Amino acid sequence: MNALHTGRPIDNKLGSPIRAIIRLSAYLTLTVALLPIQALAVLTRTRASKLTPILYHRLCAKIFGFRIRIHGSPSASRPTLFVSNHVSYMDITILGSLLDASFIAKAEVSKWPLFGLLAKLDRTVFVQRRSLRAAEQRDEISERLSDGDNLILFPEGTSADGLHVLPFKSALFSVAEHRGKLDTLALQPVSISYTHLDGIPLGRCLLPHFAWYGEMTMVPHLFTLVGLGSVTIDVTFHEPASSHEFKSRKGMAEHCHRIVSAGASRSNHAKHPLL
Numbered sequence: 001m002n003a004l005h006t007g008r009p010i011d012n013k014l015g016s017p018i019r020a021i022i023r024l025s026a027y028l029t030l031t032v033a034l035l036p037i038q039a040l041a042v043l044t045r046t047r048a049s050k051l052t053p054i055l056y057h058r059l060c061a062k063i064f065g066f067r068i069r070i071h072g073s074p075s076a077s078r079p080t081l082f083v084s085n086h087v088s089y090m091d092i093t094i095l096g097s098l099l100d101a102s103f104i105a106k107a108e109v110s111k112w113p114l115f116g117l118l119a120k121l122d123r124t125v126f127v128q129r130r131s132l133r134a135a136e137q138r139d140e141i142s143e144r145l146s147d148g149d150n151l152i153l154f155p156e157g158t159s160a161d162g163l164h165v166l167p168f169k170s171a172l173f174s175v176a177e178h179r180g181k182l183d184t185l186a187l188q189p190v191s192i193s194y195t196h197l198d199g200i201p202l203g204r205c206l207l208p209h210f211a212w213y214g215e216m217t218m219v220p221h222l223f224t225l226v227g228l229g230s231v232t233i234d235v236t237f238h239e240p241a242s243s244h245e246f247k248s249r250k251g252m253a254e255h256c257h258r259i260v261s262a263g264a265s266r267s268n269h270a271k272h273p274l275l
Helices: 017-044 050-063 091-096 107-111 116-121 133-148 171-179 218-226 251-273
Strands: 066-071 078-082 102-106 124-127 150-151 186-197 231-237
Touching: 017 116, 017 218, 050 116, 066 091, 078 218, 091 102, 091 186, 102 107, 102 116, 102 186, 107 116, 107 124, 107 251, 124 133, 133 150, 133 171, 133 186, 171 251, 186 251, 231 251
Parallel strands: 066 231, 078 150, 078 186, 102 124, 102 150
Antiparallel strands: 186 231
């Protein structure tokens, strides 16, 4: 059974511990410096509460050595529900640096040390799956959309191995099916692929150093990842669709899954035909 099945990185010694320490120190310094600014912006409900997270994620992307290649254009419609595959916790930094949008995340994230606080300051919407509060949570998301807020959804429900896109959970599209005060909602499929490390195509052996899934533990995985060189991430914004084009949330899920999967597959095969 290989690393793609077990979810264990193959070689934790591949990265540089010195580089990892420098990057993590810079990341923590930036985070501590911007936390009170963002907290004040959220409390006072100023425009900065939306702009500061974008600036923060862009600076984080530079610190971690991310080279983000954008294909297509983000939807200009407000509100838009961006529907993306999920490869790593770093997807938050990548999409957060590109979009004026908040994330929809599982409730457990709110309790994570530091990351939970950051998510709250990013105005993340937390949902409990299989919850008796499902209708209430759906209404909360609908209200955010009705207010013109863009949201980002990872409908796989978990992160995958970077090569495959897991089935999309149609229940997570209930907010698009139940639009509240909205006449229509823009749905934009987004594909994320981690494609190169220092210009070299990422194959099956290197992908587990970036994708976070299976039995992987976050802290050692993060330390290995940030100790690596410059990674290229391809982000493809596909043609948006309108929610009224679909008869059900299942139709929305199938449509988005087909497009996101095809986009991720194209990026993976373009970087390495033998993948």
